[in-house]
Amino acid sequence: MKRKMADTEQTNGDDTMISSITKQKKKEVVPGVIYLSRIPPFMSVKKIRDIFSEFGEVERIFLQPNERGANTKKGRLFTEGWLEFSNKKIAKQVAVALNNTNVGGKKSSQWYDELWNIKYLHRFKWAHLNERLAYEKEVRKQRMRTEISQVKRQAQFHIRNAEGEEVKKHIQERKRKQGKPVHGEKDGSVTETIFVITQKDTEEDRMLNKKRKLEGKKDTSISMTKGKKEVVRKKSAAAHSSFLKNIFSGGLVEGDS
Missing domain, CATH: 3.30.70.330 (RRM (RNA recognition motif) domain)
Incomplete structure (x- = not known):
C-alpha cells in the first residue's frame, strides 16, 4: 500500500513538471x-x-x-x-x-x-509606441501654447498702439481747443513728418569707400602732375623757339629799330 502511494506521488510530481513546462512555453x-x-x-x-x-x-x-x-x-x-x-x-x-x-x-x-x-x-514593443505618442502629444501642446502666447503678444501690441493713438489724438484735440500749438501742424494744416532711416555701413562698405577715396586722390594727383608737365613742356618749347629766332634774326627782334 505504501509502495502504491509512492508511485502515485511520483506520477503527480511528473504531471506538475509537465504542466509547468507547457506554461513556460506559452x-x-x-x-x-x-x-x-x-x-x-x-x-x-x-x-x-x-x-x-x-x-x-x-x-x-x-x-x-x-x-x-x-x-x-x-x-x-x-x-x-x-x-x-x-x-x-x-x-x-x-x-x-x-x-x-x-x-x-x-x-x-x-x-x-x-x-x-x-x-x-x-x-x-507597444509600450514604445505609447511613449512616442505621449511625447508627440506633449510637443503639439507646447507648440500650441507657444503659438497662442505669440498671438496674445501681437494682440496686446496692437491694442497698446491703438490706445496710444487715441491718447495722442485726445491730447492734440485738447491743445487745439486751448489754442496751443500742436506738434506737426502749421496754420491749422497737418504736415506729414517723413523719417529717413539709413542703414549703418558694413565693414565691406567702409573698405570700398576708402578705396574709392584713395583712387580719387590718385587720379587728381596724376592729373595735376600731367598739367605741370604740360606747362613745363610749353615753356620749354617757347624758350626754344625764341632762341632759334634770335639766332636766325641776328639778335634782332621785330619792333627794334
Missing part, C-alpha cells in the same frame, strides 16, 4: 509589431483588422489620423499605422510576404491596386 510566445508607412485612402481600422486577421491573431491597432486631410462621408484619412500580432513570428512572416504587394480583394474595390508598405519592427 509564456515564451512574444508579440510582434509591424509598421504600415502608408494607409490606403479611407481604409478604416475595422477593414485593416479584417485583412490582417486572416494571417494571425491581431491584438492591437493604431492608425495615425491625418490632421491636414478633412474627413468626408467616405471615411477618415490616416497617414501611418502600427499592428501588434500575438506572435512575432507571424508578424515577421506577414511583413515579408505582403511588403510591396497589392492590397487585392475584389477588382471593384477602390484599394485593389494599392500597395502595402510594411516593415517588421525588431525589438519594438
Whole structure:
C-alpha cells in the first residue's frame, strides 16, 4: 500500500513538471509589431483588422489620423499605422510576404491596386509606441501654447498702439481747443513728418569707400602732375623757339629799330 502511494506521488510530481513546462512555453510566445508607412485612402481600422486577421491573431491597432486631410462621408484619412500580432513570428512572416504587394480583394474595390508598405519592427514593443505618442502629444501642446502666447503678444501690441493713438489724438484735440500749438501742424494744416532711416555701413562698405577715396586722390594727383608737365613742356618749347629766332634774326627782334 505504501509502495502504491509512492508511485502515485511520483506520477503527480511528473504531471506538475509537465504542466509547468507547457506554461513556460506559452509564456515564451512574444508579440510582434509591424509598421504600415502608408494607409490606403479611407481604409478604416475595422477593414485593416479584417485583412490582417486572416494571417494571425491581431491584438492591437493604431492608425495615425491625418490632421491636414478633412474627413468626408467616405471615411477618415490616416497617414501611418502600427499592428501588434500575438506572435512575432507571424508578424515577421506577414511583413515579408505582403511588403510591396497589392492590397487585392475584389477588382471593384477602390484599394485593389494599392500597395502595402510594411516593415517588421525588431525589438519594438507597444509600450514604445505609447511613449512616442505621449511625447508627440506633449510637443503639439507646447507648440500650441507657444503659438497662442505669440498671438496674445501681437494682440496686446496692437491694442497698446491703438490706445496710444487715441491718447495722442485726445491730447492734440485738447491743445487745439486751448489754442496751443500742436506738434506737426502749421496754420491749422497737418504736415506729414517723413523719417529717413539709413542703414549703418558694413565693414565691406567702409573698405570700398576708402578705396574709392584713395583712387580719387590718385587720379587728381596724376592729373595735376600731367598739367605741370604740360606747362613745363610749353615753356620749354617757347624758350626754344625764341632762341632759334634770335639766332636766325641776328639778335634782332621785330619792333627794334
